[in-house]
Amino acid sequence: xxxxNAEIQKKxxxxxxxxxVFSVFNYILMTAVALLCLYPMWYVLVASVSEPNKIIxxxxxxxxxxxxxxSAYKKVFENPNIISGYMNTLFILIVGVATSLIMTCLGAYVxxxxxLLWKKPMMLFIMFTMFFSGGMIPFYLNLKSFKLTGSxxxxxxxxxxxxxxxxxxxxxxxxxxxSLVEAAKIDGASHLKILTSIMVPLSKGALAVQFLYxxxxxxxxxxxxxxxxxxxxxxxxxxxxxxxxxxxTQNMQAGGGGDxxxxxxxxxxATIIVATIPIxxxxxxxxxYFAKGVMVGAVKE
Amino acid sequence: xxxxxxxxxxxxxxxxxxxxxxxLAIPVLLFYLLFMYKPMYGALIAFQNYVPTKGISGSExxxxxxxxxxxxxxxxxxxxxxxxxxxxxxxxxxxxxxxILALLLNEAKNKHFKSITQTMTYLPHFISMVVAxxxxxxxxxxxxxINDLIVMFGGTRSALLQNPAVYRTIYIISDxxxxxxxxxxxxxxxxxxxxxxxxxxxxxxxxxxxxxxxHVTLPGLMPTVIVMLILRMGSLMSMSYEKTILLFNPSxxxxxxxxxxxxxRVGLLEQNWSYSTAIxxxxxxxxxxxxxxxxxxxxxxxxxxxx
Numbered sequence: 001x002x003x004x005n006a007e008i009q010k011k012x013x014x015x016x017x018x019x020x021v022f023s024v025f026n027y028i029l030m031t032a033v034a035l036l037c038l039y040p041m042w043y044v045l046v047a048s049v050s051e052p053n054k055i056i057x058x059x060x061x062x063x064x065x066x067x068x069x070x071s072a073y074k075k076v077f078e079n080p081n082i083i084s085g086y087m088n089t090l091f092i093l094i095v096g097v098a099t100s101l102i103m104t105c106l107g108a109y110v111x112x113x114x115x116l117l118w119k120k121p122m123m124l125f126i127m128f129t130m131f132f133s134g135g136m137i138p139f140y141l142n143l144k145s146f147k148l149t150g151s152x153x154x155x156x157x158x159x160x161x162x163x164x165x166x167x168x169x170x171x172x173x174x175x176x177x178x179s180l181v182e183a184a185k186i187d188g189a190s191h192l193k194i195l196t197s198i199m200v201p202l203s204k205g206a207l208a209v210q211f212l213y214x215x216x217x218x219x220x221x222x223x224x225x226x227x228x229x230x231x232x233x234x235x236x237x238x239x240x241x242x243x244x245x246x247x248x249t250q251n252m253q254a255g256g257g258g259d260x261x262x263x264x265x266x267x268x269x270a271t272i273i274v275a276t277i278p279i280x281x282x283x284x285x286x287x288x289y290f291a292k293g294v295m296v297g298a299v300k301e
Numbered sequence: 302x303x304x305x306x307x308x309x310x311x312x313x314x315x316x317x318x319x320x321x322x323x324x325l326a327i328p329v330l331l332f333y334l335l336f337m338y339k340p341m342y343g344a345l346i347a348f349q350n351y352v353p354t355k356g357i358s359g360s361e362x363x364x365x366x367x368x369x370x371x372x373x374x375x376x377x378x379x380x381x382x383x384x385x386x387x388x389x390x391x392x393x394x395x396x397x398x399x400x401i402l403a404l405l406l407n408e409a410k411n412k413h414f415k416s417i418t419q420t421m422t423y424l425p426h427f428i429s430m431v432v433a434x435x436x437x438x439x440x441x442x443x444x445x446x447i448n449d450l451i452v453m454f455g456g457t458r459s460a461l462l463q464n465p466a467v468y469r470t471i472y473i474i475s476d477x478x479x480x481x482x483x484x485x486x487x488x489x490x491x492x493x494x495x496x497x498x499x500x501x502x503x504x505x506x507x508x509x510x511x512x513x514x515x516h517v518t519l520p521g522l523m524p525t526v527i528v529m530l531i532l533r534m535g536s537l538m539s540m541s542y543e544k545t546i547l548l549f550n551p552s553x554x555x556x557x558x559x560x561x562x563x564x565x566r567v568g569l570l571e572q573n574w575s576y577s578t579a580i581x582x583x584x585x586x587x588x589x590x591x592x593x594x595x596x597x598x599x600x601x602x603x604x605x606x607x608x
Contacts, residue, residue, distance in 0.1 A: 019510050026408050033402065034421040037482060040436050041424065043446065059449040107329035110322055117307070117315035122326065126333060132589050134340030135581030136542075136561075137568040141353075142340045158336045161329065191321050220429035223543055227569055238431045245435030246547060268439065272432050279427050287420060 041276075048072055048269035055266060072263070072270035082271070085237035088152060089219060092236055096156045096218040101210060103160045104169055109195045111166075112173035130163050140227065149228045155221065155236070162217070165210055172206035173199050208289040212282075219279060241275050244268060347579035367579035376563065384559040388537050390473050396533055398477050399484030400526060404518065406485065407492045408510075419489075422482025434547040437475045438462060462548070465556040472548060472557075488525060495521035523603070531599050535592030538584055560584055 043062050047055055051067035058066060076082055110116070111123060133139070139158075148154035176199060184194050200207065222238035229235055245268055305311065316323070342357075347367055349360040371377060402422070409415050425433070440446045441461040448458045461467055499517045508516060542561035549557035558566075560580065568577030596608065 022510070023408070023410075026405055027411075027414065030405060030409055030414070030418050033481075034418045037422045037425055037478060040440070040478070041428070044436060044439075059444075060453065061446065061449075103329060103332060106325050110326040110329070113319075113322060116319055116322065117311060118323070122330065125330070129333060129337040131592060132341070132585055133337065134342075134344040135578055135585055136564055137574055137578045137581060138340035138343030138346065139336075140569065141346075141574065142336070142343055146335075161332055191325055195325075216427055220427075220431075222429070222431050223546070238429055241429075241435070242431045242547070245431065246438060265439075268435070272435055276428055276432055280424075283424065283427060284420070287423065 044269045044272050048266055048273050050266065052263045052266045072266035073274070075263070075267050076270045076274050081232065081235070081240045081243075082237070082274070084233055085235055085240040088234055089237040091152055092155050092221075093215060093218045096159070097211065097214045099156060100160050100162075100165075100214045100218075101207070104162075104166050104210060104214075105195060105200065107161060107166050108169035108173050109191070109199055111170045114178070126163055126166065143228065150231060150234070151229075152234060152236075154228045155225055159217075159221075159224075162213070165213055169203070169206055169210055172203045176202050205289050208286055212286045212289070215282075216279065237275055241271060244271050344578055344582050346575050347582045349575050351575040351578075353574070363575075367576050368583060370576060371580050371583070376558070379555070380558060380560050380563050383556060384538060384540060384561075387469060387472065387540050387559060390469055391476065391540070392533060392537075394473050395476050395480065395484075396530070398481045400488055400522070402481055403485040403488035403492060404514070404522075406489065407518070419482065419485075422485070424482070425479045426483035428479070430543050430547060433475065433479055434544065437471065437548065441471060462550065463552045465553045468549070468553045468556045472544070476544075487529070488522060491522050491525040492518065527599055527603050531592070531595045534595035535588060537588075537591055539588050 039061075046062050046065040049068055049070065049072070050058075050062070050065045051069050052072070054066040107126070111119060111126075113119070116122075134142075143149055143154055143158055148158065180198055180202075181194055184198055189197070220238060222236070222242055225236045226239045226242065229239075345357055346360065348362060348364060349357070350363050350366075351357070351360045406415060406418060409418070428436075442448070443458050443460045447461060452458060461471065495517065499521075500513055503513045503517050538560065540559050540561060542559070542565050545557060545559055545562040546565060549562065561584070564577050564581050564584075567573045568581075
């Protein structure tokens with residue numbers, strides 16, 4: 001009996017030793033994965049403040065900057081397209097997120113109410129667009145018929161509601177106790193009043209997620225801007241970025257070599273940082289709400 | 302009973318009670334009508350020889366000619382192959398990556414370590430596609446970081462983004478980089494939802510870490526995996542065009558050009574409105590069928606489904 005116990009004890013120690021090895025290995029692996037995910041951005045950051053002639057002669061990875069200069073950033077902010085791009089993106093961001101949040105709140109509120117005869121048909125009407133769409137060209141021709149090409153409004157109005165976001169917010173509104181709504185109704189509150197003074201204040205977490213999703217979408221959007229807008233003064237930042245980072249003339253320059261290439265390279269890196277900084281700044285404040293926004297269950301009717 | 306739900310009387314009572322609510326819904330429904338459903342009507346030009354000045358009512362109807370033109374096009378097989386292969390590689394490599402990350406991260410018991418790692422791996426998801434592809438391009442240039450590494454291991458320098466043979470590898474690896482962390486959130490949430498008592502019970506029964514993983518963790522994770530897999534299957538043919546348009550160039554079209562990027566090229570760049578709409582419509586219908594089929598299959602086999 002005692003022998004058997006000792007054997008079990010031994011087994012336990014053995015397995016826990018194996019677990020320890022795994023645990024250490026796991027921590028190392030996870031650290032490596034995290035660093036690897038972050039490294040490209042880090043490389044771009046330290047390269048952007050490095051001295052151009054040093055960076056061009058350097059080969060391999062970078063851990064810290066080679067020298068330190070902000071000249072590339074100076075060049076970036078001297079570019080009038082970057083400034084106007086920034087302004088246009090800010091306009092799209094502020095007006096776009098505001099209208100998106102208003103419309104999404106309206107839709108989510110109506111669809112979260114009970115005892116609504118047409119609720120299911122309305123829900124189907126909205127959900128159907130998640131599974132089927134007219135496609136890229138009819139969408140474009142439709143915008144053209146509304147004269148929404150060539151203006152920043154064309155990048156705001158047709159993208160006001162994301163159905164996925166609407167359904168997430170509806171789920172959040174549904175979880176608010178019905179008794180609160182009933183009490184407000186007895187006090188004679190209108191639906192708009194209930195929405196603004198009960199639903200919105202009680203769904204701060206869900207709204208933060210909406211804010212983040214819509215914000216990132218508007219800040220990062222480039223495709224429809226590059227398709228709809230011809231006027232250079234009206235182009236948002238990402239389209240300007242695309243020209244700087246990815247246009248074919250840059251491809252040719254990259255093969256050229258010499259000082260201008262070195263400067264060009266640090267400028268490209270600095271541009272990336274300038275365009276990404278706002279997201280990196282708000283990111284830590286909103287990330288605690290992430291997990292709330294991505295529940296698959298939310299899509300389920 | 303059910304038939305009477307929408308009787309004239311019921312509609313009247315409902316309207317009286319909920320009028321103000323319906324008024325609030327009008328802007329939302331109008332949005333869907335004008336920007337989602339009107340383009341569906343506009344997709345009718347797939348069966349026409351659409352001329353913008355004549356409009357849909359004035360343009361000539363050609364039946365299925367545009368679709369047939371696509372099937373007979375020399376690009377058809379290439380596009381289909383590229384789309385399916387890219388999707389398949391993405392399914393094989395990009396789909397399991399966040400699941401593995403979540404499982405491993407779940408084993409790290411230190412809370413601070415866990416949350417810092419999560420923050421770091423989520424980050425690339427928020428970088429814009431333009432910037433992400435911009436970084437990929439810088440790294441893949443003939444004097445870029447990747448080539449430096451290749452040389453270090455005894456290889457030779459080349460312009461990686463001009464090489465059709467490595468295009469998909471670059472696409473998939475950069476996709477994993479951008480999405481592995483973000484994708485793991487949903488699995489981590491599912492893992493956190495597994496009843497801790499199950500682990501205790503298993504460990505009393507003598508199950509080690511590995512056995513616990515197989516008998517408790519994996520079954521608890523399965524419903525989420527299945528739902529995500531259905532969604533993935535449903536979008537088998539709808540690889541996003543945004544990344545492809547930014548990443549490819551004429552020298553890599555051979556492996557890079559997929560159906561959605563082709564729609565963009567012949568539609569918006571070459572203004573073949575009807576032809577491009579027909580391809581898009583076909584793709585949309587196929588996606589819809591795939592999604593419904595995957596959902597049905599999953600319902601039958603695993604009892605997990607989207608709807």
